Amino acid sequence: MSIIKDEVYKFFAQYIYQNTGMVYAPNEYYRLDSRINDLVKFLNVKTVDEVYQMYRGAISPDMRAILINISTNNETYFFRDGKPFTILCKNVLTELVTLYPTGSLNIWSAASSTGQEAYSILMSIKNSLPEDVFQRIFISGSDISTQALKKATDGVYTGLEVQRGLPIQLLMKFFNQTGPELWKIDQSLTSKVKFYEFNLLTGHYPKDQYHIVFCRNVLIYQDNDNKKNILDKIYDSLKPGGYMFLGTGESLIGIQSKFERISFDGGAVYKKV
């Protein structure tokens, strides 16, 4: 591994920032070491300086792609964990449509982040259930990050983001390209969801409001008292017979709650009985 000059770090940090928005501050330049050395290997040159000179010159689309590929990491996915969306359409909604044959079907994406979960729910329903069921669906998406909420409301995602979890056929069906690297989700979906700021610990929960709540990968970050507090409030916010989805790997083991655990092929959900 070669010693990398500050000037080289600065150049690549700037390039990555301009192309991805990811920040490498000077005290984090060491995190670029393995990435810059990967470039030496992939571009089949001998030194970091050669790579630096190549990137300072005319950059081909492939060279740009390689640098961005190795610089970014993101955990937000469309259809994260897959199975919950199948269970939602195949089991949960089929039952709730019978239990509640008229009126809106309210789904809460309780930690909606940048919106991928809410839009995945809508795409699943639109793709696999009758249109009259889709028409009845309304989604509330909440998060504590206003930045995430703005992105969710805009429904505009980068090329990298739309490739995380989204089959290409669904990209073609539900998104419009609005720039070389930008894709906007179709208005037929954005019109079915409203995003708003909400703190799960301190927020005021509505009573008997939702038929389904998605609260995935949130409780793992909470201590047991907070978990119980949130679960009790979600329980009260559900309509009778309503369902809650937790993240894969999350369970209510060791926590007192009124939910009944129901197993379906591919995973468990929690029912208000």
Add this chain to the structure above:
Amino acid sequence: MNILVVDDSRAIYAMVSQMLETGGHKSVWAEDGLKAIEVLKNPALKIDVILLDWNMPNMNGPEFLEANLKDKFTLAPIVMMTTENSPEYIKKALSLNAAEYIMKPFTSDILFNKLSLIEMMI
């Protein structure tokens, strides 16, 4: 899985083959569509998936897809992997029987996610 990477960029192949290796896959490289056909004729190499660039000399990605539609030299799912990312290009590739589409730039998690979508189809 055994994966044939068809791309005229040695650097892209170096990166993709390393990604595939970390995911437990093996890869073979062909620099264009014609060389890919040669690779596919080798019965010793059982190719499970093909990653196919769009722009290449001799035989480009869509020409390879068209040739395969006509001559059926492979039944392996074909995933486009290209900087061409407009809907027109994507629709054309899908109409020529591409199973998935990876837009460059991409990350290793995207590559593995697309491969797992493909594995579900196989």
